[in-house]
Amino acid sequence: MAVKMTGAEMEALLVREYPQVAGDFKVESVSETRLVLRMKVNNSHLRPGGTVSGPSMFTLVDLAMYLATMALIGPKVLAVTTNCSIDFMRKPKLGDLLGEARVLKLGRQLAVGDVVIYSERMDKPVARASLTYSIPRET
Amino acid sequence: MAVKMTGAEMEALLVREYPQVAGDFKVESVSETRLVLRMKVNNSHLRPGGTVSGPSMFTLVDLAMYLATMALIGPKVLAVTTNCSIDFMRKPKLGDLLGEARVLKLGRQLAVGDVVIYSERMDKPVARASLTYSIPRET
Amino acid sequence: MAVKMTGAEMEALLVREYPQVAGDFKVESVSETRLVLRMKVNNSHLRPGGTVSGPSMFTLVDLAMYLATMALIGPKVLAVTTNCSIDFMRKPKLGDLLGEARVLKLGRQLAVGDVVIYSERMDKPVARASLTYSIPRET
Amino acid sequence: MAVKMTGAEMEALLVREYPQVAGDFKVESVSETRLVLRMKVNNSHLRPGGTVSGPSMFTLVDLAMYLATMALIGPKVLAVTTNCSIDFMRKPKLGDLLGEARVLKLGRQLAVGDVVIYSERMDKPVARASLTYSIPRET
Numbered sequence: 001m002a003v004k005m006t007g008a009e010m011e012a013l014l015v016r017e018y019p020q021v022a023g024d025f026k027v028e029s030v031s032e033t034r035l036v037l038r039m040k041v042n043n044s045h046l047r048p049g050g051t052v053s054g055p056s057m058f059t060l061v062d063l064a065m066y067l068a069t070m071a072l073i074g075p076k077v078l079a080v081t082t083n084c085s086i087d088f089m090r091k092p093k094l095g096d097l098l099g100e101a102r103v104l105k106l107g108r109q110l111a112v113g114d115v116v117i118y119s120e121r122m123d124k125p126v127a128r129a130s131l132t133y134s135i136p137r138e139t
Numbered sequence: 140m141a142v143k144m145t146g147a148e149m150e151a152l153l154v155r156e157y158p159q160v161a162g163d164f165k166v167e168s169v170s171e172t173r174l175v176l177r178m179k180v181n182n183s184h185l186r187p188g189g190t191v192s193g194p195s196m197f198t199l200v201d202l203a204m205y206l207a208t209m210a211l212i213g214p215k216v217l218a219v220t221t222n223c224s225i226d227f228m229r230k231p232k233l234g235d236l237l238g239e240a241r242v243l244k245l246g247r248q249l250a251v252g253d254v255v256i257y258s259e260r261m262d263k264p265v266a267r268a269s270l271t272y273s274i275p276r277e278t
Numbered sequence: 279m280a281v282k283m284t285g286a287e288m289e290a291l292l293v294r295e296y297p298q299v300a301g302d303f304k305v306e307s308v309s310e311t312r313l314v315l316r317m318k319v320n321n322s323h324l325r326p327g328g329t330v331s332g333p334s335m336f337t338l339v340d341l342a343m344y345l346a347t348m349a350l351i352g353p354k355v356l357a358v359t360t361n362c363s364i365d366f367m368r369k370p371k372l373g374d375l376l377g378e379a380r381v382l383k384l385g386r387q388l389a390v391g392d393v394v395i396y397s398e399r400m401d402k403p404v405a406r407a408s409l410t411y412s413i414p415r416e417t
Numbered sequence: 418m419a420v421k422m423t424g425a426e427m428e429a430l431l432v433r434e435y436p437q438v439a440g441d442f443k444v445e446s447v448s449e450t451r452l453v454l455r456m457k458v459n460n461s462h463l464r465p466g467g468t469v470s471g472p473s474m475f476t477l478v479d480l481a482m483y484l485a486t487m488a489l490i491g492p493k494v495l496a497v498t499t500n501c502s503i504d505f506m507r508k509p510k511l512g513d514l515l516g517e518a519r520v521l522k523l524g525r526q527l528a529v530g531d532v533v534i535y536s537e538r539m540d541k542p543v544a545r546a547s548l549t550y551s552i553p554r555e556t
Contacts (some may be wrong), residue, residue: 055197070354124521130163249499359505362501363503
């Protein structure tokens with residue numbers, strides 16, 4: 001199965017669908033089995049004390065899983081997250097974050113996968129999440 | 140056990156700890172068993188099409204559980220979320236959202252609870268989440 | 279909306295579908311908004327030291343949510359659990375456990391709800407879980 | 418960091434701590450980064466129709482993560498599961514199941530990791546789970 005969207009097409013999709021945050025993200029690599037999404041961390045992502053906020057990390061895992069699914073099925077912009085279980089494991093150092101996503105199941109109605117977040121400046125992972133997306137039927 | 144913080148004290152805590160988002164939130168009620176936090180939904184919370192974004196709902200459940208825990212133990216600003224499992228169940232109508240939080244376990248190291256999100260304009264719940272906070276030891 | 283199955287009908291369903299464990303469970307009460315399922319704890323549920331095992335509590339929350347869904351839609355034996363997130367909060371004392379289930383969303387494809395486990399011999403809850411069931415389409 | 422227990426030592430630990438189920442499990446391989454646990458599926462794990470039950474798969478992920486943690490810290494039999502979020506993705510074919518566990522965080526109080534379940538007779542994964550264990554302090 002070939003990938004159905006390039007990184008550039010995905011970034012254009014983010015601009016259309018998530019205009020408020022699209023500028024913060026860059027698709028580093030995409031294949032059938034793995035997508036890496038970079039979050040260019042800036043002040044809007046930080047809490048006092050200089051750590052990346054939980055909602056910012058949620059945004060990263062949500063978009064990484066969304067794009068990893070789009071890579072396999074093409075742009076279905078009506079796909080919606082139905083569940084996310086996220087573990088925050090380590091406080092990231094200041095710097096960009098990378099979300100590595102893989103799709104473990106691609107069914108007709110549901111896609112299930114997981115994402116591990118790494119900091120560019122740390123060896124060990126910062127957070128992990130599993131997500132389920134509901135995929136709309138063709139009309 | 141009496142509540143250790145009033146709603147006004149909690150809102151002042153949010154201003155100090157979460158200055159970027161504090162203005163969006165209001166503590167509607169607080170007791171030993173239940174805290175209701177209002178998110179005053181504005182354009183910054185919306186996705187194209189007019190629905191509240193997932194990260195905005197994540198912020199609501201995270202802060203609601205945080206404050207429900209602070210109600211029981213007093214202001215421990217170093218408490219951190221270690222896990223959140225959230226189910227997005229219905230697309231909310233435009234309007235404020237209310238997060239109803241309850242703490243189910245308050246241990247020495249961990250607090251566990253859940254939050255149900257309601258829309259002011261819908262009968263049925265929009266989302267539910269369970270969260271675990273790690274509570275720092277006294278120094 | 280009236281309940282579509284009585285507790286006795288549910289127990290008969292368990293005997294047919296879950297014969298290995300049906301004898302351990304009793305439907306204490308059922309309404310549109312809440313189902314209580316009793317697990318009659320015996321040696322097969324215990325770990326050395328006398329505490330109820332995690333898999334036994336998983337079985338309780340899974341069956342309680344299953345039956346709470348059946349109460350609303352009637353017996354659809356092909357419904358399957360797609361996700362369960364469970365928090366083990368306190369070690370239960372020896373004695374029966376009660377699972378209180380509520381369905382928060384009943385869609386065409388997915389049912390979402392949660393279950394809180396109580397011990398007959400403790401005030402505070404032992405565990406909590408949220409579950410999603412996939413509901414088969416009519417044929 | 419060397420592994421602190423061999424597979425044989427882990428199986429002996431299961432016999433002592435989980436005597437009711439120890440005979441169903443075999444440690445296939447163990448390293449610092451990955452542990453594979455085999456569940457020898459028999460009739461006691463099956464539901465009518467011949468599929469492996471949810472509680473049996475819960476047992477597999479719970480023990481795989483437990484042993485993967487013990488590999489890193491040595492036998493701490495009082496470690497307890499505090500959270501498990503499991504996604505059931507595909508109905509397994511009849512045959513043994515393999516749980517591949519990795520520990521993503523090993524803190525002083527909490528260990529966090531995930532487990533993917535494979536069937537010997539299928540290419541794609543059957544289930545995935547993330548788990549948190551609470552690690553007792555030394556006395």
